[in-house]
Amino acid sequence: MGELSGQRALVTGASGGIGAEIARALARRGASLLLSARRGPELERLAAELRDAHGVAAEVVVADLSAPGAALALWERATAGGPVDILINNAGFGHFRPFGDIALERETEMLRLNILALVELSHAFVLAHRDRPTDRPAYLMNVASMAAWQPVPNFATYAASKVFVRNFSEALHYEQQGKAVRVHCLCPGGTHTEFHATAGAGNYGKLANASMLSAAVVAEKGVRAMLRGKKTLVTGLLNKLSCFFTGLSPRAVTSRASMFVMGKPRRDALPASNSPKSLP
Numbered sequence: 001m002g003e004l005s006g007q008r009a010l011v012t013g014a015s016g017g018i019g020a021e022i023a024r025a026l027a028r029r030g031a032s033l034l035l036s037a038r039r040g041p042e043l044e045r046l047a048a049e050l051r052d053a054h055g056v057a058a059e060v061v062v063a064d065l066s067a068p069g070a071a072l073a074l075w076e077r078a079t080a081g082g083p084v085d086i087l088i089n090n091a092g093f094g095h096f097r098p099f100g101d102i103a104l105e106r107e108t109e110m111l112r113l114n115i116l117a118l119v120e121l122s123h124a125f126v127l128a129h130r131d132r133p134t135d136r137p138a139y140l141m142n143v144a145s146m147a148a149w150q151p152v153p154n155f156a157t158y159a160a161s162k163v164f165v166r167n168f169s170e171a172l173h174y175e176q177q178g179k180a181v182r183v184h185c186l187c188p189g190g191t192h193t194e195f196h197a198t199a200g201a202g203n204y205g206k207l208a209n210a211s212m213l214s215a216a217v218v219a220e221k222g223v224r225a226m227l228r229g230k231k232t233l234v235t236g237l238l239n240k241l242s243c244f245f246t247g248l249s250p251r252a253v254t255s256r257a258s259m260f261v262m263g264k265p266r267r268d269a270l271p272a273s274n275s276p277k278s279l280p
């Protein structure tokens with residue numbers, strides 16, 4: 001029996017990267033999984049792996065969480081089979097480009113996913129556990145980023161969306177103290193996933209490359225911190241130090257430093273549909 005046996009966990013963005021590794025970390029502890037993202041075959045492969053490796057139940061719900069109403073529809077599907085005891089709001093993406101070089105529809109899609117879907121699912125989760133006894137904690141993890149520590153030129157809307165996630169999650173953490181819901185905000189630094197290819201990023205400076213971690217390490221640390229009731233975790237020593245000194249520095253300095261560390265956007269890397277020129 002693992003420490004999460006009998007608990008059901010919903011993980012968004014579970015088709016790859018950090019979300020898939022969080023699902024593995026929860027399954028190792030005995031939790032049943034509801035895996036969601038847009039790519040069904042990847043989710044089905046992961047569900048089969050988790051059933052075989054850990055003997056846990058694993059279901060798949062394909063959903064595009066940037067579509068209006070999709071987050072609440074996912075919640076209804078997920079809770080139809082029983083309560084969701086653990087919610088991991090992980091799905092997210094960003095575009096690494098000057099703001100004016102990105103199609104507005106891609107930006108609004110990102111904001112609906114990174115912010116609105118996360119708020120809708122968090123709200124449903126908090127309501128569902130309002131009367132839950134405090135000796136049976138329910139866990140909510142929201143995945144932000146160390147981009148939440150300062151404005152990030154060329155990642156303007158993405159970094160700002162993660163500021164929202166961090167502040168929202170930390171406020172909920174304090175609101176829920178003494179109640180059953182434990183709220184954790186995971187703030188990864190650079191992590192080896194498809195995120196960078198999707199963002200059109202990757203020409204990072206030496207410091208950013210040196211601080212990159214594997215998704216498995218980030219996920220395991222995040223799940224441990226969530227279960228310990230920690231408010232926020234920045235993964236990796238270099239990233240922790242960077243956030244600490246960022247907090248002490250003037251914002252003009254940290255914004256310029258982030259431009260230097262992040263390097264230049266790769267103009268060749270994003271599909272043409274992400275550019276405003278593709279719009280009518």
Ligand SMILES: NC(=O)c1ccc[n+]([C@@H]2O[C@H](COP(=O)([O-])OP(=O)(O)OC[C@H]3O[C@@H](n4cnc5c(N)ncnc54)[C@H](OP(=O)(O)O)[C@@H]3O)[C@@H](O)[C@H]2O)c1
Pocket residue numbers: 012013014015016017018019036037038039040063064065066067090091092093094113143144145146187188189190191192193194195196198215
């Ligand atoms: N990698 C990093 O360096 C890094 C650093 C800091 C924070 N983060 C954060 O970590 C989280 C996970 O990212 P990752 O690094 O694991 O990237 P990833 O490998 O690209 O994974 C992103 C996940 O989100 C899902 N997703 C994207 N758009 C979606 C949509 N419209 N509806 C539903 N699901 C959607 C993707 O699945 P489908 O494509 O199948 O839908 C995928 O499972 C994100 O919130 C990201 O902002 C990442």
